[in-house]
Amino acid sequence: MVYMPDILLRLFNDSYRDHAFLASRHFSKQLLKKIGLGGESGIVFKDGILGNPYLCLPAIALAMVLKGAGFGMILFITAIQNIPTSVYEAADIDGANWWHKLRYITIPLVKPIILFMVITGTIACLTAFTEIYAMTTNTGGSTVQVLGHTLKSANLAGYHLYWNFSEGYYGKAAAFSFVLLGIALLISLINMKLLKSDK
Amino acid sequence: MAGVIFKKVSKIYENKTMVIQDFNLEIRDKEFLILVGPSGCGKSTTLRMIAGLEKISSGDLFIDGTKINDVAPKDRDIAMVFQNYALYPHMSVKENMAFSLKLRGVGREEIEKKVLQASEILGLNALLERKPKQLSGGQRQRVAMGRAIVRSPKVFLFDEPLSNLDAKLRVQMRVEIAKLHKLLGTTIVYVTHDQVEAMTLADRIVVMKDGFIQQIGSPLELYEKPLNAFVGAFIGSPSMNQIPAKIVVAQGQVSLQGEDFVIALSGEKAKALENHAGEEVLAGVRPQNIHPKKADKNKTSVLREVEVIEPMGTESYIYFTMSKNADRTWVARCDGMTEVQEGEKAAMVFDIDKVHIFSKDGSKRLA
Numbered sequence: 001m002v003y004m005p006d007i008l009l010r011l012f013n014d015s016y017r018d019h020a021f022l023a024s025r026h027f028s029k030q031l032l033k034k035i036g037l038g039g040e041s042g043i044v045f046k047d048g049i050l051g052n053p054y055l056c057l058p059a060i061a062l063a064m065v066l067k068g069a070g071f072g073m074i075l076f077i078t079a080i081q082n083i084p085t086s087v088y089e090a091a092d093i094d095g096a097n098w099w100h101k102l103r104y105i106t107i108p109l110v111k112p113i114i115l116f117m118v119i120t121g122t123i124a125c126l127t128a129f130t131e132i133y134a135m136t137t138n139t140g141g142s143t144v145q146v147l148g149h150t151l152k153s154a155n156l157a158g159y160h161l162y163w164n165f166s167e168g169y170y171g172k173a174a175a176f177s178f179v180l181l182g183i184a185l186l187i188s189l190i191n192m193k194l195l196k197s198d199k
Numbered sequence: 200m201a202g203v204i205f206k207k208v209s210k211i212y213e214n215k216t217m218v219i220q221d222f223n224l225e226i227r228d229k230e231f232l233i234l235v236g237p238s239g240c241g242k243s244t245t246l247r248m249i250a251g252l253e254k255i256s257s258g259d260l261f262i263d264g265t266k267i268n269d270v271a272p273k274d275r276d277i278a279m280v281f282q283n284y285a286l287y288p289h290m291s292v293k294e295n296m297a298f299s300l301k302l303r304g305v306g307r308e309e310i311e312k313k314v315l316q317a318s319e320i321l322g323l324n325a326l327l328e329r330k331p332k333q334l335s336g337g338q339r340q341r342v343a344m345g346r347a348i349v350r351s352p353k354v355f356l357f358d359e360p361l362s363n364l365d366a367k368l369r370v371q372m373r374v375e376i377a378k379l380h381k382l383l384g385t386t387i388v389y390v391t392h393d394q395v396e397a398m399t400l401a402d403r404i405v406v407m408k409d410g411f412i413q414q415i416g417s418p419l420e421l422y423e424k425p426l427n428a429f430v431g432a433f434i435g436s437p438s439m440n441q442i443p444a445k446i447v448v449a450q451g452q453v454s455l456q457g458e459d460f461v462i463a464l465s466g467e468k469a470k471a472l473e474n475h476a477g478e479e480v481l482a483g484v485r486p487q488n489i490h491p492k493k494a495d496k497n498k499t500s501v502l503r504e505v506e507v508i509e510p511m512g513t514e515s516y517i518y519f520t521m522s523k524n525a526d527r528t529w530v531a532r533c534d535g536m537t538e539v540q541e542g543e544k545a546a547m548v549f550d551i552d553k554v555h556i557f558s559k560d561g562s563k564r565l566a
């Protein structure tokens with residue numbers, strides 16, 4: 001999901017280069033309408049998407065992706081526009097098709113941004129709270145389907161932490177926060193290894 | 200056999216500006232052809248049309264006898280060196296040069312061989328593992344050329360390749376490009392705004408202005424017989440002195456008359472101008488065809504005060520006011536040191552047979 005902004009960007013950058021803002025706004029609006037968040041919210045809460053154990057988690061994820069998409073898009077567009085057009089022209093002459101250009105030029109040159117997005121995205125997911133709280137509290141804490149287990153929707157990382165905290169399990173919450181830090185660090189390290197631009 | 204032919208090619212950008220108009224040109228196989236002209240005259244556009252980076256609005260373009268109006272850049276078998284080099288910033292020198300071969304599915308060994316060959320020619324052997332940002336301007340320039348060479352294309356395109364280099368390096372790279380052309384024998388189309396580059400490198404030069412071809416010819420032809428005042432002034436350094444004058448014929452003597460000078464013409468020039476009597480013209484004299492002397496009884500000289508002398512060692516530039524009608528100070532160039540002094544009156548002796556006469560508006564050569 002954290003790669004979503006990149007995919008969105010690829011969709012829009014070529015044809016809508018100068019209209020990126022417009023594009024992302026238009027796109028989100030359409031998307032929200034499609035899933036029923038655009039105004040008439042009957043199918044979203046309680047009996048709808050957020051009340052459904054199978055759809056609740058993806059819905060929250062989608063909301064978070066959309067929330068981060070604009071920021072990601074701006075970072076990616078800036079990075080891509082910083083690549084001189086002549087580099088792509090040189091590639092055209094060298095025989096590159098669109099895929100070659102994406103694979104051998106664009107992606108390597110926006111690697112630092114990818115790295116940044118992956119790390120901040122991962123951490124945002126691990127510590128997610130606002131979205132979960134806002135989207136599920138209203139439904140009376142519906143259940144979510146995670147890896148075959150039915151959990152209270154609230155049992156998700158950041159929110160879980162809050163929940164432990166609010167229930168008075170301070171020690172458990174503190175310990176849990178350390179585990180989260182460890183996981184975040186580990187994932188960041190792996191990302192850095194994988195995406196390290198070979199200097 | 201890889202000539203490039205333009206047939207009535209025009210280019211109109213989206214904003215409706217006609218940048219190139221009715222462009223006809225035949226670039227010969229193995230020729231080193233240079234497009235030269237002031238900035239904004241459409242040189243790059245012309246080159247980019249050959250490369251396929253700009254669409255042709257009308258007319259036809261042929262490479263090696265094949266019409267390529269709608270052929271993709273990669274299928275035109277051309278290579279281009281950009282003004283800003285356009286190296287792939289994240290790839291090493293070697294990877295930069297190998298990229299096109301890799302995309303074309305050339306085998307690893309073959310790539311290795313070709314890259315080594317090119318880097319040998321260009322003296323890049325020690326730099327193969329470096330990234331572009333670890334190279335100097337001149338080295339980047341070489342890598343850009345290397346990237347073009349490995350492909351052994353039919354036509355090389357250069358867009359102002361030396362304009363980002365300092366003066367000394369520019370001279371050095373100029374020589375290397377000349378050597379490269381001798382070595383490879385590939386057709387080269389080269390764009391520059393620098394007439395010195397054009398004069399020193401080209402087999403033939405195309406002088407352009409405002410999207411139109413002004414003249415096509417060898418460096419010497421352009422220098423000795425400019426077809427209009429623009430070419431006259433553009434080619435040669437310091438540039439040609441020009442002044443409005445009138446052709447006067449009296450008692451069989453043809454002379455060039457200005458408000459404050461008369462220069463008697465003779466020989467072929469006189470003959471060619473006989474039936475232009477009374478006509479207003481534009482006269483041009485190159486600095487090396489004016490010889491400031493202490494004294495001269497010749498009718499081909501005018502007496503003028505020497506205003507400034509610039510000694511350059513092997514040559515000197517002598518500045519003087521030819522006429523109050525002249526739009527700039529005239530300059531004479533003489534070998535070594537000059538015999539005249541600043542502030543003294545000197546006889547400016549003209550090589551009469553080297554005076555260029557254009558129509559009044561400068562659009563046509565009369566003699």
Ligand SMILES: Nc1ncnc2c1ncn2[C@@H]1O[C@H](COP(=O)(O)OP(=O)(O)O)[C@@H](O)[C@H]1O
Nearest residue numbers: 212213214218237238239240241242243244245
């Ligand atoms: N993409 C473009 N869109 C519109 N006008 C352009 C474009 N590229 C160049 N021009 C115009 O075309 C003219 C010729 O440009 P160019 O070929 O780059 O000149 P040169 O290389 O001789 O300096 C200029 O007036 C320039 O402003």
Ligand SMILES: [Mg+2]
Nearest residue numbers: 242243244359
């Ligand atoms: Mg240009």
